[in-house]
């Protein structure tokens with residue numbers, strides 16, 4: 001698909017976020033990461049805003065995963081700084097930033113296949129509530145977890161499948177379940193690594209709608225190769241090339257940039 005045609009007949013994102021004041025919740029300045037002598041990410045500035053969906057795109061090897069790893073503190077930057085919710089997290093560890101509300105959903109589905117859909121969400125909620133190590137719980141505490149688990153399943157359209165083993169779900173619905181378990185952690189900033197990878201059209205549509213919905217109450221930053229999804233879903237797009245930011249802006253602006261078209265030549269069918 002070409003960058004220019006990706007938006008197609010797409011409607012504006014729900015709730016037209018351009019009408020809301022912007023609030024930066026995660027930002028990086030001058031981010032750089034070297035591996036040996038190789039500079040994988042250089043001079044990256046990024047601002048991720050509350051209630052917006054922000055896409056990080058770029059050709060293979062552009063540095064998207066490295067930026068994700070830096071923001072989530074799985075990698076330490078060689079230089080530069082990162083702020084989350086007005087706190088400097090440049091030297092924090094992943095567990096600390098996760099507790100602060102920066103939650104990452106991995107590219108590979110991370111659900112427990114033999115547990116039911118409902119139990120997968122309950123386990124995530126138990127962790128979030130610090131109940132995981134208690135071998136017994138008052139019934140009322142369990143009821144509260146059940147209630148919240150059902151709310152989350154309803155939010156992602158999986159309530160009917162709640163008693164099925166996660167292993168029996170389609171690939172797309174497993175990814176949806178994974179998003180539900182991620183939401184159980186009450187993220188303020190949600191980082192999604194190629195949430196649509198390997199999905200059919202119908203699942204892409206479902207997951208797009210879920211992401212749009214969850215972004216009403218939090219910031220979402222996603223790596224995404226599907227440009228049609230980026231065009232329809234994302235309020236802001238940052239384009240990386242060879243570790244550096246080529247440009248950043250709304251889809252229309254970015255897709256009209258000749259340098260972006262050149263960067264994508266030969267990879268537009270990704």
Ligand SMILES: Nc1ncnc2c1ncn2[C@@H]1O[C@H](COP(=O)(O)OP(=O)(O)OP(=O)(O)O)[C@@H](O)[C@H]1O
Pocket residue numbers: 035038040058059060061062063064065066067
């Ligand atoms: N641990 C590492 N050691 C050495 N080089 C690395 C390491 N991690 C990433 N790189 C290099 O850094 C560059 C950026 O890689 P990265 O995985 O961040 O790109 P990407 O944009 O996510 O690519 P893709 O779209 O293919 O996943 C690549 O040249 C890669 O080979």
